[in-house]
Amino acid sequence: MEGHAVAENQDIRSVLQEDRIFEPPAEFDSRIGGALVGSMEQYRSMHERSLEDPEGFWGEIASEFHWFKPWEKVVEWSAPDCRWFDGGTTNISWNCLERQIEAGHGADVALIWEGEPVGPNGPEIIELTYEQLLKQTCRLANGLKSIGVGRGDVVTIYMGMVPELAIAMLACARIGAVHSIIFGGFSAHAIADRVDDARSKVVLTCDGGWRRGSVVPLKDNVDAACEMTSHIEKVVMLRRCGNQVQLDADRDIDWHDLVSGQDDACECEHMESEDMLFLLYTSGSTGKPKGIVHTTGGYMVHTATTARYVFNLVPGRNQVYWCTADIGWVTGHSYIVYGLLPNRVPTLMYEGAPNFPEEDRFWDIVQRHKVTQFYTAPTAIRAFMKWGDEHPAKHDLSSLCVLGTVGEPINPEAWMWYHKVIGAERCPIVDTWWQTETGGHMITPLPGATPTVPGSCTLPFLGIDAAIVNDKGEEQPPNIGGLLVIRKPWPSMLRGIYGDRERFIETYWSRVKGMYTAGDGARRDDRGYFWIMGRIDDVINVSGHRLGTMEVESALVSHEYVVEAAVVGMPHEIKGTGIAAFCTLGPDIEADDQLRDLLRRHVAEEIGAIAKPDMIRFTAALPKTRSGKIMRRLLRDIASGNETTQDTTTLEDFTVLAKLREQDE
Ligand code: PRX
Numbered sequence: 019m020e021g022h023a024v025a026e027n028q029d030i031r032s033v034l035q036e037d038r039i040f041e042p043p044a045e046f047d048s049r050i051g052g053a054l055v056g057s058m059e060q061y062r063s064m065h066e067r068s069l070e071d072p073e074g075f076w077g078e079i080a081s082e083f084h085w086f087k088p089w090e091k092v093v094e095w096s097a098p099d100c101r102w103f104d105g106g107t108t109n110i111s112w113n114c115l116e117r118q119i120e121a122g123h124g125a126d127v128a129l130i131w132e133g134e135p136v137g138p139n140g141p142e143i144i145e146l147t148y149e150q151l152l153k154q155t156c157r158l159a160n161g162l163k164s165i166g167v168g169r170g171d172v173v174t175i176y177m178g179m180v181p182e183l184a185i186a187m188l189a190c191a192r193i194g195a196v197h198s199i200i201f202g203g204f205s206a207h208a209i210a211d212r213v214d215d216a217r218s219k220v221v222l223t224c225d226g227g228w229r230r231g232s233v234v235p236l237k238d239n240v241d242a243a244c245e246m247t248s249h250i251e252k253v254v255m256l257r258r259c260g261n262q263v264q265l266d267a268d269r270d271i272d273w274h275d276l277v278s279g280q281d282d283a284c285e286c287e288h289m290e291s292e293d294m295l296f297l298l299y300t301s302g303s304t305g306k307p308k309g310i311v312h313t314t315g316g317y318m319v320h321t322a323t324t325a326r327y328v329f330n331l332v333p334g335r336n337q338v339y340w341c342t343a344d345i346g347w348v349t350g351h352s353y354i355v356y357g358l359l360p361n362r363v364p365t366l367m368y369e370g371a372p373n374f375p376e377e378d379r380f381w382d383i384v385q386r387h388k389v390t391q392f393y394t395a396p397t398a399i400r401a402f403m404k405w406g407d408e409h410p411a412k413h414d415l416s417s418l419c420v421l422g423t424v425g426e427p428i429n430p431e432a433w434m435w436y437h438k439v440i441g442a443e444r445c446p447i448v449d450t451w452w453q454t455e456t457g458g459h460m461i462t463p464l465p466g467a468t469p470t471v472p473g474s475c476t477l478p479f480l481g482i483d484a485a486i487v488n489d490k491g492e493e494q495p496p497n498i499g500g501l502l503v504i505r506k507p508w509p510s511m512l513r514g515i516y517g518d519r520e521r522f523i524e525t526y527w528s529r530v531k532g533m534y535t536a537g538d539g540a541r542r543d544d545r546g547y548f549w550i551m552g553r554i555d556d557v558i559n560v561s562g563h564r565l566g567t568m569e570v571e572s573a574l575v576s577h578e579y580v581v582e583a584a585v586v587g588m589p590h591e592i593k594g595t596g597i598a599a600f601c602t603l604g605p606d607i608e609a610d611d612q613l614r615d616l617l618r619r620h621v622a623e624e625i626g627a628i629a630k631p632d633m634i635r636f637t638a639a640l641p642k643t644r645s646g647k648i649m650r651r652l653l654r655d656i657a658s659g660n661e662t663t664q665d666t667t668t669l670e671d672f673t674v675l676a677k678l679r680e681q682d683e
Pocket residue numbers: 300348349423424425426427428449450451452453454455475536537538550552553559562563564
């Protein structure tokens with residue numbers, strides 16, 4: 019692979035110096051009470067024990083969950099395959115719902131939902147207790163059964179951020195169906211590709227989703243996807259926005275018709291610990307997104323445990339936890355739904371945009387719901403910084419205790435702003451490094467224990483053996499960049515890529531023998547803290563969302579005017595990384611702004627609006643090595659040298675590229 023972001027063995031101490039250290043608060047706010055892990059000594063001894071005796075460590079934690087049948091072995095490991103809690107049977111829906119109800123907490127609030135539109139009486143708010151959530155889950159589970167969904171079937175979910183989305187996940191899990199959630203920003207093509215790959219026959223959707231005052235036409239997109247794949251037999255549609263939709267009498271079912279009259283009790287399937295829980299498609303270095311496979315027992319234990327320690331979740335203390343991610347991404351799966359409900363702290367779900375109706379919407383939500391733990395992405399923080407301090411200043415944010423960030427490296431300026439303006443210099447920031455593949459947090463501070471440094475995700479979570487190595491698997495000395503690997507199995511690790519064993523091994527297990535290669539370059543500093551330096555493959559991280567450069571290239575060349583395309587990342591003030599596309603065109607095609615707009619729209623149709631290039635350059639030829647490989651590193655340099663998104667330059671690039679081509683090799 020050409021153009022790695024990290025040159026191995028490069029001393030980068032001089033490149034990045036960050037000496038500011040922030041000690042954890044001596045005492046948390048009373049809402050949080052005592053820290054679950056209160057010192058570095060405690061963290062270190064727990065971490066040491068977790069690596070020396072993973073069976074004891076994870077076994078003790080797992081025994082706090084509900085199992086229909088206990089496991090026989092905590093972990094079996096033969097790289098790249100692991101089995102956690104093998105022989106045990108459980109159901110994650112039971113552990114999210116009945117477990118609380120049986121302990122006498124059925125009337126506690128499980129989920130708080132706030133809609134985007136703001137009426138004269140404020141926004142619509144729904145609070146569901148564990149009992150109510152269970153009943154709704156059971157009704158939908160019975161409804162799904164009534165249309166033939168059973169254990170092992172893949173149900174595609176393409177919905178907005180409504181409570182029924184969480185209910186749909188829990189209903190699938192309850193009856194042993196595998197859910198495959200597709201982010202509502204993806205296009206009909208993207209839905210069809212994923213449905214085909216998973217051979218999914220049932221799609222759950224909404225008429226539309228609210229986003230910044232407009233309706234995202236979710237049902238129309240599903241209709242278009244149905245034209246592109248023959249797999250879809252039934253579409254269940256929830257009415258949310260009241261927008262006009264087409265209904266197909268043979269295929270489409272109204273959500274309310276499906277659930278009304280259904281029994282509000284539904285027995286849980288006894289799932290094997292290693293039965294598949296969900297598929298989640300994510301981008302890789304080829305054009306085709308991969309279906310990451312997560313299973314039941316290990317994922318359940320890992321997500322709930324990380325959520326508890328990383329956000330210091332303590333039930334019965336009026337904590338309100340809010341993660342701003344969309345459930346269409348792994349962050350929402352693990353840290354809105356599955357990792358939260360077992361912890362009995364209400365999880366808040368917000369439907370819409372951060373700047374609707376005004377740029378202070380998030381802070382208004384924090385104030386009104388008295389949010390204690392807040393989890394968002396660096397791209398959002400950078401947008402808040404740009405919008406101005408007056409927006410958070412209008413609100414009382416004193417309920418906040420722990421602030422989290424995820425999805426991409428956070429630049430120290432954004433970290434400091436978060437710390438000062440949102441956290442009033444009293445809330446620890448947990449910068450959590452993990453991936454769709456890891457299922458849950460891997461490297462992160464613990465808020466009551468770890469001194470934090472802006473820009474570093476600090477130290478591995480309990481049970482995680484993370485390291486920086488070279489290609490031979492040798493650990494790199496401090497401040498030397500290398501590959502970020504995980505050397506021992508962890509409970510929520512991916513079990514494979516759906517239907518593609520070869521790609522699974524090739525992507526994660528072939529670069530360094532016996533170790534999980536994350537695809538990120540990183541280094542450790544003198545205190546052992548991890549610094550993520552970015553992807554080392556052809557994946558880019560746009561606003562914390564993963565996209566494969568080849569995916570965008572395939573979308574561009576699928577347009578009849580484009581002959582060849584190369585896509586690279588470029589620095590972007592808000593998104594972190596923006597998308598730069600270099601295209602060669604067919605004969606007599608005019609390279610102008612109109613064509614740029616056309617191609618942007620085309621990419622949005624092929625993948626989704628998140629994949630629209632920020633910059634498109636037209637060139638007579640792409641710079642290539644003699645062996646015909648596109649010189650991406652060179653394109654990256656060109657793209658970074660010009661941060662304009664106006665795309666005015668075109669032809670002179672060709673001369674630059676052609677000249678550089680002569681110097682090649
Ligand atoms: O490059 C890393 C970056 O996001 C990638 C994983 O993306 P995805 O699977 O979409 O999951 C995002 C949410 C977990 C990683 O390979 N990344 C994620 N968190 C961080 C990060 N980079 C730096 N710091 C982080 N905290």
